[in-house]
Amino acid sequence: MSELLQFLFSGLTVGAVYALVALGFTIIYNASDVVNFAQGEFVMLGGMITWFAHAAGLPLPLAALIAIVATAALGVAINKLAIEPARGAPVVSLIIITIGASVFLQGAAQLVFDKQIHSFPAFSGDTPLRIGGATIQPQSLWVIGGALLVFVGLWLFFTRTLLGRAVLATSNNRLAAQLVGINTNFVMTLSFALSAGIGALAGVLATPITLTAYNVGIGFALKGFAGAMLGGMGNPKGALAGGFLIGLIEALTAGYLSSTYKEAAAFVVILLVLFFMPQGLFGRKSTERV
Amino acid sequence: MTLLSVEGLGIAFGGIKAVHDVSFKVEPGEIVSVIGPNGAGKTTLFNMISGVYQPGSGRVVLEGEDVTGMAPFRLAQRGMSRTFQNLQIFQNMTVLENAISGFHLQEKGPVLADLLHLPSSRRRARAADAGARKLLARVGLERAADREAGNLSYGSLKRLEIARALAMKPKVLLLDEPAAGCNAVETEEIDHLIAEVAASGTAILLVEHDMKMVMRISSHIVVLDHGEKIAEGAPAEVSRNPAVIAAYLGTEEGADADG
Numbered sequence: 001m002s003e004l005l006q007f008l009f010s011g012l013t014v015g016a017v018y019a020l021v022a023l024g025f026t027i028i029y030n031a032s033d034v035v036n037f038a039q040g041e042f043v044m045l046g047g048m049i050t051w052f053a054h055a056a057g058l059p060l061p062l063a064a065l066i067a068i069v070a071t072a073a074l075g076v077a078i079n080k081l082a083i084e085p086a087r088g089a090p091v092v093s094l095i096i097i098t099i100g101a102s103v104f105l106q107g108a109a110q111l112v113f114d115k116q117i118h119s120f121p122a123f124s125g126d127t128p129l130r131i132g133g134a135t136i137q138p139q140s141l142w143v144i145g146g147a148l149l150v151f152v153g154l155w156l157f158f159t160r161t162l163l164g165r166a167v168l169a170t171s172n173n174r175l176a177a178q179l180v181g182i183n184t185n186f187v188m189t190l191s192f193a194l195s196a197g198i199g200a201l202a203g204v205l206a207t208p209i210t211l212t213a214y215n216v217g218i219g220f221a222l223k224g225f226a227g228a229m230l231g232g233m234g235n236p237k238g239a240l241a242g243g244f245l246i247g248l249i250e251a252l253t254a255g256y257l258s259s260t261y262k263e264a265a266a267f268v269v270i271l272l273v274l275f276f277m278p279q280g281l282f283g284r285k286s287t288e289r290v
Numbered sequence: 291m292t293l294l295s296v297e298g299l300g301i302a303f304g305g306i307k308a309v310h311d312v313s314f315k316v317e318p319g320e321i322v323s324v325i326g327p328n329g330a331g332k333t334t335l336f337n338m339i340s341g342v343y344q345p346g347s348g349r350v351v352l353e354g355e356d357v358t359g360m361a362p363f364r365l366a367q368r369g370m371s372r373t374f375q376n377l378q379i380f381q382n383m384t385v386l387e388n389a390i391s392g393f394h395l396q397e398k399g400p401v402l403a404d405l406l407h408l409p410s411s412r413r414r415a416r417a418a419d420a421g422a423r424k425l426l427a428r429v430g431l432e433r434a435a436d437r438e439a440g441n442l443s444y445g446s447l448k449r450l451e452i453a454r455a456l457a458m459k460p461k462v463l464l465l466d467e468p469a470a471g472c473n474a475v476e477t478e479e480i481d482h483l484i485a486e487v488a489a490s491g492t493a494i495l496l497v498e499h500d501m502k503m504v505m506r507i508s509s510h511i512v513v514l515d516h517g518e519k520i521a522e523g524a525p526a527e528v529s530r531n532p533a534v535i536a537a538y539l540g541t542e543e544g545a546d547a548d549g
Contacts, residue, residue: 156405157405160404160405160407160411161401161404161405162394162397162398162399162401162404163401163404164404166394169380169383169391169394172380172381172382172383173378173379173380173381175342175362175374175378176378176379176380176391177363177391178361178362178363178366179362179363179366179371179372179378179454179455180366180371180391180392180394180395180454180457180458181363181366181367181394181395181458182363182394183361183363184363
């Protein structure tokens with residue numbers, strides 16, 4: 001029993017990170033139908049920049065803030081320099097551009113920082129909390145709490161605010177959105193900033209547990225993508241649930257089968273979802289009809 | 291001051307002059323129709339005026355301000371709105387939500403107020419909702435309010451698009467074939483609607499194939515053929531103009547250049 005609880009804790013922790021990445025996918029997808037494969041690099045940058053600034057002597061909260069703001073700015077730059085000039089191109093081309101951006105960011109991080117594995121101290125110490133015979137790191141609670149908070153924020157943003165609905169309108173029909181006075185370029189800029197900021201936040205929260213290096217992004221991107229697909233692309237609720245599910249599946253596979261198969265488990269699930277319910281667990285209609 | 295003035299507008303696609311040196315003026319409350327055979331460049335002209343295409347030459351002046359090639363969302367803010375021949379509807383939203391979207395600029399308020407669900411934000415949302423329902427009633431779609439827009443007939447979507455455009459209380463409204471795909475009764479309703487809107491002071495710029503309708507409601511007609519203005523004037527003058535008759539009945543060279 002305590003063994004199962006232990007696996008659940010570790011599943012929820014990684015799941016929360018995947019959920020944050022999946023939420024990042026959701027925002028850009030909602031605004032433009034583009035799946036931004038540079039999403040994982042935002043997570044990497046969040047961790048790396050925080051480590052770098054912290055190692056340079058800045059207090060951790062300030063270093064984290066700088067990382068999030070700088071990554072959001074980079075997200076905007078990617079949109080302005082790579083996505084916007086290609087506007088009008090098919091979505092597939094835009095997705096390939098994001099893969100290019102991902103490769104570029106990874107290479108740049110390797111040059112600007114280094115190839116080592118890094119970390120920084122956990123926010124609330126390393127003393128594990130004992131719950132029901134299992135233990136959980138305080139940092140895990142930070143990650144899970146962060147994912148839930150971001151989810152609630154996004155949910156309110158998309159359902160309650162005019163700006164959030166402008167994002168959904170832009171994804172539904174760009175020209176129609178322009179006709180009613182929505183500045184669709186601003187919507188895209190905002191989406192990239194939000195998405196990159198959330199990715200960086202995931203990196204900041206997760207690094208004390210998962211560690212970071214220039215090449216960790218792609219793994220986060222794939223798992224987060226799997227989570228977003230599992231939940232139903234474009235649906236914040238689906239992204240949250242999907243991210244957590246992928247994390248749990250991974251942890252349980254690693255615990256009860258073998259950690260060799262944990263990577264495979266997530267992708268087997270995603271294949272099954274694509275075959276049998278391509279719209280994902282929560283479909284996509286429910287969000288677009290907000 | 292002239293409300294909308296189109297001055298020497300032209301565009302070429304790969305060396306072919308789709309529209310060449312077209313000028314006319316639109317005053318408040320006027321209904322100006324642009325007519326011409328298929329492929330005459332009417333929709334292209336509309337796309338240039340409304341900022342969808344960048345004109346190759348000429349200017350579009352709205353209330354004394356040069357708005358040539360300005361993005362559609364900026365034109366919307368300045369009081370120009372339009373509908374499309376091939377419809378630009380939010381297919382996955384309900385009919386009501388589509389109409390509400392037309393109130394976007396009026397509903398705009400601080401994001402924080404929206405997030406916190408403040409009374410001011412709720413009041414704006416209620417106003418948009420009420421306004422949208424009123425407009426849907428005006429175009430005869432009130433009973434379809436909660437249906438998904440994608441499931442409506444073409445004729446209904448045309449009216450929905452007009453309702454959304456009217457929500458913005460435009461100074462000038464561009465309608466691209468509003469009666470296409472509508473039956474005789476619907477056409478007459480649209481006809482009345484357009485006259486009513488114009489009577490309230492909004493200028494209407496219209497592209498329409500239904501000649502009876504055009505002749506009945508236009509205050510002024512601009513005739514295009516092969517991208518050039520071949521005639522302009524009151525309906526009675528234009529319908530007697532030999533060049534217009536030739537363009538419509540078609541000459542041999544006219545027939546193969548169309549499309």
